[in-house]
Amino acid sequence: MATVNVKALVRLYPKSWRRRYGREMEELVDELGSRPTVAVDLILGAGRAYAAVIRGNRILSTGGAFLHGLCVTVLVQGIAFVTLILFAQNTSQQIEIQIGPFNVASISRSELLYWHGVQLHSVLAMVAAVSWLPAAGLLLALVVALGSVVVAPRWLLRPAR
């Protein structure tokens, strides 16, 4: 039963690929059995096969590059946002960001010094000492994600060992 399920993963491969190698692959899966490593290999192989099909067609390749560019830009903008917050956490001034005559963003400190009757100066001072940690963690996660997204197409196109 499990072998049948792993064999079903061959359907993840592109149609043109299955027409050429599908039967061979199914026989190979029968021989190898239904180990989890075989399933992972099949899923990664399907990704590589799609990448090869997309790379073989100029229009598909261009469309893929456009989507890849969008992913990179989303992450770069996310990194810019978190960097700005990290910078703003360490300054007491209001930050205004302008592009030419256009004001695109502003960051200011909250003017509320009391919350439910409690004075927050001392609380905020304590919080400020560690407030950069979540931002730094997010920044690190975003940089790692960006690195992975940049490397992913090359990694997918690398021939399987």
Add this chain to the structure above:
Amino acid sequence: MNVHKAAVLLSVLLLTLLAVALAEVSLVSLLFIFSAILRLYLSIGLGPEIFQASFPWSTPPELQVMILPAGTVASFLVMLAGGTIAAVWRYRRWQPST
């Protein structure tokens, strides 16, 4: 033939705008998640509308971040430029696989 070409161009344009809009939505979602983690008052201006995140914090957030409509437009244009540069780069450097 011209009608066919125009239809293809229109389809490409619509698909491009749809992809950029979806990327923009994912970026905005990401920013709202970040504002929850970093405890920010985040407002994003989109035309006359302003979207604001409010979470049930026990103490008020320290920073108020306002992304103005010009910022949203700039982000959209940067997104479009990033995708277009990557696409043009690939289109010009594409070679049939051997």
